[in-house]
Each structure stands twice: as structure tokens, then as C-alpha cells.
Amino acid sequence: MPPPADIVKVAIEWPGAFPKLMEIDQKKPLSSIIKEVCDGWSLANHDQFALQHADSSNFYITEKVGKSFSTILAESTKIFAQNAQQLHERIQSSSMDAKLEALKDLANYSRDVTFAQEFINLDGISLLTQMVESGTERYQKLQKIMKPCFGDMLSFTLTAFVELMDHGIVSWDTFSVAFIKKIASYVNKFASDISILQRSLAILESMVLNSHDLYQKVAQEITIGQLIPHLQGTDQEIQTYTIAVINALFLKAPDDKRQEMANILAQKQLRSIILTHVIRAQRAINNEMAHQLYVLQVLTFNLLEDRMMTKMDPQDQAQRDIIFELRRIAFDAELEPNNSSGSIEKRKSMYTRDYKKLGFINHVNPAMDFTQTPPGMLALDNMLYFAKHHQDAYIRIVLENSSREDKHECPFGRSSIELTKMLCEILKVGELPSETCNDFHPMFFTHDRSFEEFFCICIQLLNKTWKEMRATSEDFNKVMQVVKEQIMRALTTKPSSLDQFKSKLQNLSYTEILKIRQSERMNQEDFQSRPILELKEKIQPEILELIKQQRLNRLVEGTCFRKLNSRRRQDKFWYCRLSPNHKVLHYGDLEESPQGEVPHDSLQDKLPVADIKAVVTGKDCPHMKEKGALKQNKEVLELAFSILYDSSGQLNFIAPDKHEYCVWTDGLNALLGKDMLSDLTRNDLDTLLSMEIKLRLLDLENIQIPDAPPPIPKEPSNYDFVYDCN
Numbered sequence: 001m002p003p004p005a006d007i008v009k010v011a012i013e014w015p016g017a018f019p020k021l022m023e024i025d026q027k028k029p030l031s032s033i034i035k036e037v038c039d040g041w042s043l044a045n046h047d048q049f050a051l052q053h054a055d056s057s058n059f060y061i062t063e064k065v066g067k068s069f070s071t072i073l074a075e076s077t078k079i080f081a082q083n084a085q086q087l088h089e090r091i092q093s094s095s096m097d098a099k100l101e102a103l104k105d106l107a108n109y110s111r112d113v114t115f116a117q118e119f120i121n122l123d124g125i126s127l128l129t130q131m132v133e134s135g136t137e138r139y140q141k142l143q144k145i146m147k148p149c150f151g152d153m154l155s156f157t158l159t160a161f162v163e164l165m166d167h168g169i170v171s172w173d174t175f176s177v178a179f180i181k182k183i184a185s186y187v188n189k190f191a192s193d194i195s196i197l198q199r200s201l202a203i204l205e206s207m208v209l210n211s212h213d214l215y216q217k218v219a220q221e222i223t224i225g226q227l228i229p230h231l232q233g234t235d236q237e238i239q240t241y242t243i244a245v246i247n248a249l250f251l252k253a254p255d256d257k258r259q260e261m262a263n264i265l266a267q268k269q270l271r272s273i274i275l276t277h278v279i280r281a282q283r284a285i286n287n288e289m290a291h292q293l294y295v296l297q298v299l300t301f302n303l304l305e306d307r308m309m310t311k312m313d314p315q316d317q318a319q320r321d322i323i324f325e326l327r328r329i330a331f332d333a334e335l336e337p338n339n340s341s342g343s344i345e346k347r348k349s350m351y352t353r354d355y356k357k358l359g360f361i362n363h364v365n366p367a368m369d370f371t372q373t374p375p376g377m378l379a380l381d382n383m384l385y386f387a388k389h390h391q392d393a394y395i396r397i398v399l400e401n402s403s404r405e406d407k408h409e410c411p412f413g414r415s416s417i418e419l420t421k422m423l424c425e426i427l428k429v430g431e432l433p434s435e436t437c438n439d440f441h442p443m444f445f446t447h448d449r450s451f452e453e454f455f456c457i458c459i460q461l462l463n464k465t466w467k468e469m470r471a472t473s474e475d476f477n478k479v480m481q482v483v484k485e486q487i488m489r490a491l492t493t494k495p496s497s498l499d500q501f502k503s504k505l506q507n508l509s510y511t512e513i514l515k516i517r518q519s520e521r522m523n524q525e526d527f528q529s530r531p532i533l534e535l536k537e538k539i540q541p542e543i544l545e546l547i548k549q550q551r552l553n554r555l556v557e558g559t560c561f562r563k564l565n566s567r568r569r570q571d572k573f574w575y576c577r578l579s580p581n582h583k584v585l586h587y588g589d590l591e592e593s594p595q596g597e598v599p600h601d602s603l604q605d606k607l608p609v610a611d612i613k614a615v616v617t618g619k620d621c622p623h624m625k626e627k628g629a630l631k632q633n634k635e636v637l638e639l640a641f642s643i644l645y646d647s648s649g650q651l652n653f654i655a656p657d658k659h660e661y662c663v664w665t666d667g668l669n670a671l672l673g674k675d676m677l678s679d680l681t682r683n684d685l686d687t688l689l690s691m692e693i694k695l696r697l698l699d700l701e702n703i704q705i706p707d708a709p710p711p712i713p714k715e716p717s718n719y720d721f722v723y724d725c726n
Contacts, residue, residue, distance in 0.1 A: 084124070236281075299433065327354050397460070
């Protein structure tokens with residue numbers, strides 16, 4: 001007879017003794033279980049002991065684990081008597097060796113939230129900050145003779161501090177200027193010590209992101225000039241943390257300081273340094289670095305938001321002069337003397353004619369064309385940049401279109417305004433960077449005025465496409481749709497330079513776009529005849545079952561999810577997978593992103609599928625209802641889903657991408673017997689249905705399928721031809 005489900009056998013270790021295999025009743029309180037274990041080794045004061053994982057996580061086992069308790073105990077565990085109080089005392093030891101060993105243990109155990117809470121309750125954070133502010137100075141005198149020891153001690157201290165703060169138990173606003181100064185000084189002082197430098201940069205990033213007051217203090221202590229040398233090294237993690245600090249300072253800077261900071265970054269040649277030492281370095285760019293480059297790209301383009309949302313003032317002479325300059329460059333006309341009313345009228349008539357040739361909607365007062373936001377004044381800035389820096393192309397486009405027949409001329413002014421608006425939408429100018437996106441474009445790091453150059457390439461593309469389509473003013477929106485498709489298709493190839501982007505566009509002519517569209521239509525052909533629709537209806541359940549099995553198989557393989565907090569770090573992961581019998585979800589924390597599947601027995605927690613009450617997504621998720629900038633991010637909301645179980649239990653996810661989000665929400669809904677409603681399921685269903693129908697119709701190739709079944713023939717006049725078998 002099998003043992004009760006609540007009874008599990010657990011291997012438990014005690015230092016200096018042989019491990020024991022003990023039967024544990026999960027229904028008992030944790031304190032009773034610990035007492036039984038202690039009694040087995042005749043250990044007194046059982047309340048001073050705790051159960052701890054024997055794997056690399058070293059996490060403590062608490063009552064909070066609930067139904068996943070058996071999975072945790074299924075791992076080998078050991079009694080660990082060194083509680084937070086003892087460790088708190090050990091790190092204050094006068095012995096350097098004892099202190100170093102204690103700090104090493106603290107750095108390891110601080111990742112466990114239960115231990116962290118106990119240590120913080122003992123005012124452990126204050127103790128660590130005091131050690132950083134003043135305690136380390138006592139050992140700096142000994143640094144020459146025991147430099148490795150000092151470096152390790154400081155590294156473990158900073159590591160423990162980072163891990164403790166990552167739990168979000170203590171507010172960042174509590175730290176002193178002296179502590180900030182000390183951390184900032186490590187960025188320069190310990191440039192050769194990778195571990196100390198990495199922790200120091202991580203702490204500075206968290207300070208800036210989590211506290212406005214600390215942002216101001218950090219900004220006073222650390223300069224871009226101090227950070228840039230770290231980008232010129234070869235360690236990608238240090239480069240990643242360095243860009244993360246720059247991004248944090250950029251993101252939290254007041255609006256009036258952001259442009260000033262951008263100017264400093266330009267003076268320090270940050271862009272060219274990143275291009276040379278990061279993007280074009282002879283190594284692959286990891287996901288975290290790609291994310292930080294994406295954030296920097298977004299923040300840089302967001303500097304355009306002010307001009308994008310600024311309307312032109314028709315009465316502002318300086319702004320009107322920009323339009324005059326566009327006219328002057330295009331037509332090279334000298335202003336006529338204005339000493340008579342006749343010449344004034346003549347000049348006005350000439351201006352109106354020229355503004356019409358320039359393609360403005362309002363020929364009399366083109367300033368009115370720039371009162372719509374977006375793109376506002378940004379469109380005029382782009383036009384002036386194009387006219388000054390690509391003068392030959394500008395003059396050619398304007399004169400070429402002004403000499404055409406009216407019905408086929410491409411209006412440069414109107415096109416520039418709409419194109420600027422489109423480019424802002426494509427690059428999401430004004431939106432906060434996503435916490436999960438890695439979509440940076442190397443070509444935008446190849447030029448100091450990358451957006452303006454991007455516009456210059458695209459306005460020439462628009463003019464070329466207009467001619468290829470032989471468009472008229474009525475076709476304006478159609479042309480813009482084709483141009484957007486050309487730009488988006490070229491961007492998906494991630495060109496490494498603006499010249500390469502231009503080359504990609506050359507290959508995406510209007511004729512090529514038509515071929516691509518035709519090919520896609522053929523591949524996604526929707527047969528509408530009644531027999532085909534009936535065939536679709538018949539085989540659709542089979543296809544849906546196939547998709548369901550694929551989703552469940554993917555859940556069995558599992559996925560690595562990233563733990564997101566106020567400071568994005570690349571070393572916080574957890575893994576979740578479905579058991580092969582589809583009855584249990586196994587999950588647990590990981591030290592690093594896995595290279596393949598993670599075995600079930602290495603995941604500490606489990607959740608029976610039978611206990612799942614519901615799956616919610618987006619704003620309905622508990623972790624999306626909390627306050628914070630992260631939770632307000634639109635893209636994060638689109639990737640968030642939660643499993644609700646028991647009365648208040650929840651398991652919160654943020655998928656690595658939209659594909660994984662669809663796979664998991666579909667799979668979980670399938671487990672609960674609900675419909676799979678994701679976009680991925682719809683696309684898969686359409687694709688597989690189309691393929692299956694085409695396969696079944698291969699024998700009918702070139703045969704016309706009638707819309708209606710053939711008529712039933714009349715009854716024969718006699719049945720003499722029937723052979724009677726009897």
C-alpha cells in the first residue's frame with residue numbers, strides 16, 4: 001500500500017554526521033518537523049535551528065511555501081544553526097579571517113528573503129553601510145600587505161548589500177551622502193577589481209532609479225567622464241552596468257537638464273565609444289547589453305519629443321525665417337526691394353507660387369502646416385537639415401516635382417510632415433523604454449544626428465516610391481503605407497549602418513513590395529467556396545488539438561523567466577515547467593540563464609494544476625496593480641500573466657517575449673479546459689488549415705471546384721441493369 005500523499009522521505013544532513021533519510025509529515029507545523037529532526041541527532045534548543053536547501057541556492061524553508069513544501073523537501077536539506085543573529089555578530093569580529101568568512105556567508109545567504117528579513121530586522125543594513133563608510137578605512141592601512149583580503153572583504157560586503165536591497169524591504173532614501181561618496185569613489189578607485197566595480201555601479205543605478213533625492217546626490221558625485229573609461233575596456237558586464245548607470249541618470253534627469261546631459265554625452269563622444277568598443281567589438285552582444293543599448297536609443301530619441309509637441313507660432317519671425325530659408329535654398333531667389341506697394345504684392349505672389357512648388361498645403365501662410373502635433377516643429381527641423389546637409393538631393397526633389405504635371409507632383413512639404421510623424425511612431429518617440437525589449441538598431445549609433453539622417457534617407461525613398469507608383473495627390477495615403485512597409489521591412493534586417501539601410505531600401509522598390517504582397521496573399525489564400533469552408537470546419541478540431549498538444553509540450557520543456565524589479569539585473573532568473581503527466585507545475589529560482597532544459601528535481605517549488613483557479617493577464621494581474629514605473633509600462637503589461645490558486649495564492653509571470661506569452665497563456669488555458677484565444681493560435685490555425693487544405697486538394701489541381709454540389713441525376717426509366725446477387 002503506497003504511503004499517504006502528505007508523507008515524504010527527505011535526505012537531511014548535519015555537519016560531521018551521516019545524512020539521514022527521514023519521513024516528514026507535511027501536515028505538521030514546520031517547528032514540529034524541525035524538533036523531530038533535532039531530536040534525531042539529540043540537539044537541544046530546536047528553536048535555534050532551521051531547515052535550509054543543500055543545493056546552491058541555500059534558501060531557508062519557511063511556512064510560506066504552502067503546498068510546494070514537499071517539492072522543497074524532496075531536495076536534500078540540512079540543519080543550519082547559524083541564524084541571522086550569529087552572522088550579524090560574526091561580521092563584527094576583530095579577526096580578519098573570521099570577518100572575511102562571515103561576509104562571504106552573508107553574501108551567499110542574503111539572496112534568501114527569509115534570512116534577509118531577519119538580518120534587516122537586526123539593523124543589518126546600517127551595519128553594512130557603516131562598514132563601507134568607515135570600517136573599511138581601518139583596513140586600508142593594511143591594504144598594501146593584504147590587498148587580496150581587503151578586496152574580497154569589500155566585494156562580499158557590497159554583494160550582500162545589493163542582494164539585501166533587491167528584496168525591496170528597505171527604502172533607498174535612508175542612505176547618507178558619505179555612503180554615496182564612498183560608493184562613487186569605488187568606481188574610480190577599483191577600476192581593476194571587476195567584482196567591486198560591478199557592485200558599485202549596480203548600487204549607483206539602483207539609487208538613481210529608486211529615489212529622486214539620491215539621483216541628485218549621485219549626479220553630483222559621479223560624472224560621465226568617470227564612467228566612459230569603463231566602456232573602453234573588454235569586460236561586457238562592466239560595460240553593461242556602466243551604460244545602465246548612464247541610462248538611469250538620463251531617465252531621471254529633469255526635463256531642463258536632459259538636453260544638457262545629452263550635450264555632455266556628445267562632447268565625450270559616448271556614441272562613437274559605444275560603437276567601437278561595444279557594438280563593433282569582436283564578441284556577441286548579450287541580452288542585457290542589447291536591452292541597455294535599446295534604452296539609450298529610446299532615451300536619445302525622446303529628446304525630440306519637445307520639438308515634436310511644439311506648434312509653430314505663425315507670428316514668430318525666427319520660425320518663419322526657417323521657411324524663407326527653405327525657399328531660398330530651393331530657388332536661390334534674391335529678395336526684391338520693397339520700396340513700393342507694387343513690389344510687395346509681386347513678392348507675395350511669388351512667395352505663394354514658390355510655397356506651392358515646395359508642396360505646402362497652405363500656400364499663403366505655410367507656417368500653419370506646422371501647427372499640428374505631432375510632428376510640430378520637428379518636421380520643419382528635419383526639412384531644414386535635409387536642405388542644408390543634402391542640398392543637391394533637396395533641390396533635385398523640389399525642382400523635379402515643381403516641373404511635373406500637377407496631378408503627379410510629390411508635395412515635398414506635406415510629405416515631410418507626414419513622414420516625420422510616421423518615423424516618430426515607428427521609433428516610439430516620447431514613450432518610456434520597455435523593461436523587456438532588446439530591439440536596438442546599430443545604425444542609429446553610427447551618426448550624431450541619426451534621426452535627421454534617417455529622415456533624409458526616407459524622404460528620398462518616398463519621392464522615389466511616388467514616382468514608381470505614378471501617384472497623384474489622391475494616392476497620398478497609399479504611398480505613405482507603402483513607404484512605411486518598406487521602412488519596417490528594412491529595419492527588421494538590423495542594418496549595421498545608415499548606408500546599409502539605404503541599400504536595403506533600394507532593393508525594396510514598389511515592384512518588389514507588390515511581389516512580396518502577392519506572395520503573402522497566395523500563401524495565405526482564403527478559399528471561400530462552400531465545399532472548402534465545409535472541409536475547413538471538419539478538420540479544424542484536429543488542427544486545434546494539434547496546436548494544444550504543441551502548447552502543452554512547450555510547457556513541459558519549460559521557460560526561463562526574468563525576475564524584474566526596480567533595477568533590471570541579468571542575474572535574477574526563475575524557471576517554470578509542466579510535469580510530463582500535465583498534473584503539476586514545477587518552478588524555482590536559478591543562478592543564471594540555463595543553456596537547455598532544467599530538470600524537475602532541481603526546481604524547488606510545485607503547484608498542482610488541480611489547484612489552479614484562474615489565469616489572468618495584463619492589468620488584471622496582481623503584480624501589475626502595484627505602483628511603480630515598471631508596472632505602468634505598456635509593453636510589460638502586454639507580457640504579464642498570473643496564475644491564481646487557493647484563496648489568495650498567486651504565481652506571477654512576465655514573459656520574455658510575445659511568443660512565449662502566447663504559448664504559456666494558451667497552454668494554461670488548455671490545461672483548464674478553456675479556449676486558446678491568443679494571436680499566435682489564430683495565426684497557427686490559419687497556417688495549418690491552409691497547408692492541410694492545399695495538401696488534400698493536390699489531386700484536384702487545375703480542376704475547377706464548383707460552388708454548389710452537382711445535381712442529383714434523374715431516376716433511370718428502369719432498373720434492368722441491376723444484378724440480383726440472390
